[in-house]
Amino acid sequence: MTAGRLERLGSYGVLTLFSLLAIYPILSILFLALHKKTDLVTGFAFPTHLDLSSFKAAWTEGRFGTGFLSSFIVAATVTVVSAVLSIGTGYAFGTMRFLGDRIVFPIILLGIIFPYEATVIPLYYDFQDVPLIHLHLLNTYWALILPQIGQSVAFGTFWMRAFFRSTPRSLIEAARIDGATSFGVLWRVLLPQARPAVLTMSVLVFTYTWNEFLLALVLVSGSQSHQTAPLGLSFFAGAVRAGDPTKVAAAAVLVAAPILVVYLFLQRHFVRGMLAGAIKE
Amino acid sequence: MGGIRLDGATKVYPNGVTAVEAVSLEIPDGEFMVLVGPSGCGKSTLLRMIAGLEHVTEGRIFIGDEDVTSVQPRARDIAMVFQNYALYPQMTVEDNLGFGLKLRRVRKNERERRVTDVARILGLDTLMARKPAALSGGQRQRVAMGRAMVREPKAFLMDEPLSNLDAKLRVTMRGELARLHDRLGVTTVYVTHDQVEAMTLGQRVAVLRDGVLQQCDTPQNLFHHPANLFVAAFMGSPSMNLVDAAVERDRVTFAGFSLPLPDDSPLAGETREAILGIRPTDLRHSREASPELPRITVRADVVEELGGVSNLLFLLDAPRVVTDATRAAAEAGSDDEGTLLADDQRARFCASVDGRRNVDVGEEVELAIDNTHLHFFDADTGRVLGDSTIPA
Numbered sequence: 001m002t003a004g005r006l007e008r009l010g011s012y013g014v015l016t017l018f019s020l021l022a023i024y025p026i027l028s029i030l031f032l033a034l035h036k037k038t039d040l041v042t043g044f045a046f047p048t049h050l051d052l053s054s055f056k057a058a059w060t061e062g063r064f065g066t067g068f069l070s071s072f073i074v075a076a077t078v079t080v081v082s083a084v085l086s087i088g089t090g091y092a093f094g095t096m097r098f099l100g101d102r103i104v105f106p107i108i109l110l111g112i113i114f115p116y117e118a119t120v121i122p123l124y125y126d127f128q129d130v131p132l133i134h135l136h137l138l139n140t141y142w143a144l145i146l147p148q149i150g151q152s153v154a155f156g157t158f159w160m161r162a163f164f165r166s167t168p169r170s171l172i173e174a175a176r177i178d179g180a181t182s183f184g185v186l187w188r189v190l191l192p193q194a195r196p197a198v199l200t201m202s203v204l205v206f207t208y209t210w211n212e213f214l215l216a217l218v219l220v221s222g223s224q225s226h227q228t229a230p231l232g233l234s235f236f237a238g239a240v241r242a243g244d245p246t247k248v249a250a251a252a253v254l255v256a257a258p259i260l261v262v263y264l265f266l267q268r269h270f271v272r273g274m275l276a277g278a279i280k281e
Numbered sequence: 282m283g284g285i286r287l288d289g290a291t292k293v294y295p296n297g298v299t300a301v302e303a304v305s306l307e308i309p310d311g312e313f314m315v316l317v318g319p320s321g322c323g324k325s326t327l328l329r330m331i332a333g334l335e336h337v338t339e340g341r342i343f344i345g346d347e348d349v350t351s352v353q354p355r356a357r358d359i360a361m362v363f364q365n366y367a368l369y370p371q372m373t374v375e376d377n378l379g380f381g382l383k384l385r386r387v388r389k390n391e392r393e394r395r396v397t398d399v400a401r402i403l404g405l406d407t408l409m410a411r412k413p414a415a416l417s418g419g420q421r422q423r424v425a426m427g428r429a430m431v432r433e434p435k436a437f438l439m440d441e442p443l444s445n446l447d448a449k450l451r452v453t454m455r456g457e458l459a460r461l462h463d464r465l466g467v468t469t470v471y472v473t474h475d476q477v478e479a480m481t482l483g484q485r486v487a488v489l490r491d492g493v494l495q496q497c498d499t500p501q502n503l504f505h506h507p508a509n510l511f512v513a514a515f516m517g518s519p520s521m522n523l524v525d526a527a528v529e530r531d532r533v534t535f536a537g538f539s540l541p542l543p544d545d546s547p548l549a550g551e552t553r554e555a556i557l558g559i560r561p562t563d564l565r566h567s568r569e570a571s572p573e574l575p576r577i578t579v580r581a582d583v584v585e586e587l588g589g590v591s592n593l594l595f596l597l598d599a600p601r602v603v604t605d606a607t608r609a610a611a612e613a614g615s616d617d618e619g620t621l622l623a624d625d626q627r628a629r630f631c632a633s634v635d636g637r638r639n640v641d642v643g644e645e646v647e648l649a650i651d652n653t654h655l656h657f658f659d660a661d662t663g664r665v666l667g668d669s670t671i672p673a
Contacts, residue, residue: 171367177359189369
């Protein structure tokens with residue numbers, strides 16, 4: 001289709017506008033972080049010189065070393081465990097019929113629909129003394145890992161089921177006739193094709209878990225060594241709020257950086273995964 | 282190798298729909314059996330039951346001497362070729378071919394030998410390192426076939442394997458398939474909705490309708506001795522001409538025409554109503570037919586010149602025969618029929634005559650009817666009348 005000149009200008013105009021809207025706050029924070037407190041800037045300001053001292057100060061004063069480690073332990077565990085579980089559940093729901101499949105799947109979906117904020121307070125009381133096994137999980141990594149695996153598997157099941165449903169049935173059947181077991185079909189035939197879908201799911205879960213704040217605030221704020229990066233950022237911002245906006249900005253950039261890196265590396269797969277099943281060859 | 286035996290095989294889906302109803306069929310070792318019927322007749326379901334991909338509700342299935350009714354597909358020792366080929370997209374042609382052998386733990390040198398052999402037979406040697414996405418339709422088809430062949434199974438099951446190819450390639454591949462079967466001699470069950478494919482490939486053809494086996498016989502017998510109205514209307518292209526008729530001892534009357542019946546004609550001597558069936562090829566130009574044959578004069582409504590043969594379509598002064606059977610057969614779509622005439626409620630006939638004689642639309646033509654090859658069917662049951670070769 002050939003669009004008229006005016007039409008094309010119009011679309012570029014709209015795209016430019018929205019790109020600017022998306023990138024403005026990010027640039028604003030980044031530029032602020034590149035200043036020093038003595039520069040006395042707050043809003044959008046182009047840095048006149050490259051100064052990384054705010055970053056260094058924020059990293060040490062905010063004890064982000066510990067925060068990053070905690071966040072990484074939690075996010076990586078949640079991502080890996082929920083990916084493995086979701087591939088299993090998605091495979092089952094997407095390709096098999098079994099007793100109760102139509103009842104169990106909507107129950108799992110509740111995990112996505114139900115506002116997780118509502119679970120935080122009950123979790124606090126449960127983790128003081130876990131029913132039946134009497135474990136105290138508050139202020140441990142488990143308090144962050146277990147509930148988030150629960151949530152992520154709900155999403156992951158939904159995601160992987162959609163992928164497995166979109167693969168042609170005859171492929172599974174051909175493999176079964178060729179001699180593959182159920183696990184063989186998954187491992188040798190479906191998973192090699194599922195890479196974009198699995199990567200996309202992992203990035204989404206990792207991002208979500210890395211950025212999680214409320215659970216960390218309620219369940220691990222009692223232990224400084226377990227605090228996650230976003231929680232640390234919040235405390236740091238609270239403590240230095242009146243003092244130095246450039247340090248807060250630097251801390252914010254630091255906390256967001258891993259996500260940005262992951263996204264940039266996997267961007268191609270990410271978009272392909274998003275489209276998986278949307279278009280047919 | 283082994284034959285396949287179906288013993289009252291029935292498939293009822295959980296929603297209560299019966300897809301296959303008590304089909305009993307014996308396919309001897311090495312036979313090429315074609316399952317044919319309009320879409321939704323249960324032929325694919327039946328094939329999938331043999332493969333073990335569909336649960337059998339009732340009845341039994343035997344492959345070789347073994348009852349495989351509740352055996353997993355991988356343990357049935359059969360290979361299947363799918364309509365969309367179902368090649369593993371991430372594997373090369375070579376890996377696709379060898380996958381089944383690898384899963385069955387066939388030793389590596391044996392595996393390589395068999396893969397290379399099959400690749401050579403099918404001309405895939407130069408494509409071994411390619412992935413399916415880089416192959417043409419015909420090449421994919423060959424890989425799918427090769428994947429079945431390397432397994433050296435008891436039987437091949439093929440689910441409309443040619444329907445994704447373009448028309449010309451389909452004809453070539455049809456011939457190749459027949460040659461391949463001659464060479465390997467492996468029991469083959471082949472599903473198609475295309476009755477031309479069924480006629481040309483099958484040593485025997487099983488016609489299905491609504492999950493019920495209508496008739497199973499050689500292509501020649503199906504064509505010349507159809508057991509009922511559905512088989513008569515479904516097999517053959519253009520399809521059989523049908524019209525309500527009255528038989529009175531030695532004459533049959535239809536649409537204002539009256540023909541003498543030879544003494545050995547199915548209904549000679551009886552007096553009753555019936556549906557008369559005449560193959561388009563049993564109508565000929567008057568001047569080319571034997572003088573003993575009766576003549577009718579008709580006005581050509583549509584002339585389809587195919588070169589060697591011309592199809593003359595004309596309307597009879599009688600209502601169209603519309604029964605469930607003819608409707609079901611027509612849905613399968615032999616596209617040679619004059620759709621222009623479809624709105625007309627009169628019976629339309631087709632005569633396949635010598636194409637060298639030019640006939641204009643609207644021209645009156647005298648046609649000879651070969652009255653030794655008339656078919657009669659019961660209007661209520663659809664069963665053929667008076668054909669002694671068909672068991673009642």
